Amino acid sequence: MRWLDHREPVSGPLRGAVIALGNFDGFHQGHQAVAGEAIKWAKSEGRPSIIATFDPHPVRHFKPDAPPFRLTTLEQRQELYLAAGATAMLVFHFDAELASTSAEDFITDILIERFGAYGVVTGGDFSFGKMAKGNVELLQTFGAEHGLKSRVVEAVENEGVISSSRVREALREGDPQLAAELLTRPFAIRGIVEHGDKNGRKLGYPTANIAIGTYLRPKYGVYAVTGKVLSTGETLKGAANIGIRPQFEPPKELLEPYFFDFSGDLYGQEIEVAFHHFLRGEAKFDSLDDLMAQMEKDCAEARRLLSALPDD
Structure with missing residues (x-):
């Protein structure tokens, strides 16, 4: 094109x-x-x-x-x-x-x-x-x-005029499903996977760290997501945190998807992470054990919600 x-x-x-x-x-x-x-x-x-x-x-x-x-x-x-x-x-x-x-x-x-x-x-x-x-x-x-x-x-309506402002509002309020309805596809952030501080790996949930860049910031928290590796077209399912990671110092704004049943190397790869369901807001836990227990629940819920989507 x-x-x-x-x-x-x-x-x-x-x-x-x-x-x-x-x-x-x-x-x-x-x-x-x-x-x-x-x-x-x-x-x-x-x-x-x-x-x-x-x-x-x-x-x-x-x-x-x-x-x-x-x-x-x-x-x-x-x-x-x-x-x-x-x-x-x-x-x-x-x-x-x-x-x-x-x-x-x-x-x-x-x-x-x-x-x-x-x-x-x-x-x-x-x-x-x-x-x-x-x-x-x-x-x-x-x-x-x-x-x-x-x-x-003329403007297209869906319980009101469809506009970019409505899409942004839905994302800021943690409603990616409404955003997807207005867009006709999930909102997706694309970026290069960077090396991070390996906190996720230490907890048993290795994440692919992506800078958010100039994208709108959806509501900080944990989402059920899919990821697409642009070089191969492979589609992955997972859970992602977007925000400043209050559990760790210093605060650093990142998108951190963890992909289920994936053990490959994504460093340096360009991937696109699509937001399907909002699971919960960001939170700081009393201990890493509490965080890990919640992450296990998050992943189970993300698997359940994403089960309706076709496998790659």
């Missing part, structure tokens, strides 16, 4: 595309509806389809100290867009120059001249351009005057 940079002109075969415009971080049901309309429209006219995203997120540009909130990495988004049927992913590198581009110039100079866009599809609340003054009405009027076609997809 092509990975396009908004600062560069779009090449010949991809000019005349239908572009799904938005941030599409989590690529939840609402995002999928917008992208799906763009892909269907493009296919009906024999045109390529492009799904856009912003990286860094505009919030990160205007509020650089904002806590981490990303639901996906660019690599994960690329895979999701490809699976949806898009021809290419377009990355808007949000910086001062893009932030200062007027909405009208965004349409004429970027969408029409630089990309050669035939049409764009957005959600009803999409905004763009300097001071976010651009909206769907401007696309439908000013854009149309310059030959750019546009379509608007």
Whole structure:
């Protein structure tokens, strides 16, 4: 799948595309509806389809100290867009120059001249351009005057409008099942397995330590998870702690999955850990024996909850 940079002109075969415009971080049901309309429209006219995203997120540009909130990495988004049927992913590198581009110039100079866009599809609340003054009405009027076609997809609802904010709220509240329903897949953190202090190994539960990076922090605690080793495609079941590990000093924020019935070496491997069920919050126990007893209970419960999933 092509990975396009908004600062560069779009090449010949991809000019005349239908572009799904938005941030599409989590690529939840609402995002999928917008992208799906763009892909269907493009296919009906024999045109390529492009799904856009912003990286860094505009919030990160205007509020650089904002806590981490990303639901996906660019690599994960690329895979999701490809699976949806898009021809290419377009990355808007949000910086001062893009932030200062007027909405009208965004349409004429970027969408029409630089990309050669035939049409764009957005959600009803999409905004763009300097001071976010651009909206769907401007696309439908000013854009149309310059030959750019546009379509608007209404919000998708599931007991309320589906949004990235709702997904983040569900994860922060320890409800990965609701997040998965809105996303149509479990929330997943991807990273490289690092060497740690081996506390889990000493307790008989060797973990694969992963830095959380720019991902949103779900509620700290223990979860039933699955892991996918990207190099092999192997899927593993397990229990994971995400948080600061209050039992050990000094506090260190980590994602630490323990995979059942696995004895291989994951150091240096890139794995993706998907969150299925919240088991309990983080806690400090009176002794390591008490911690080990609780870990045994956690693993038993995780096995039970994950038993409905197919084995790799």
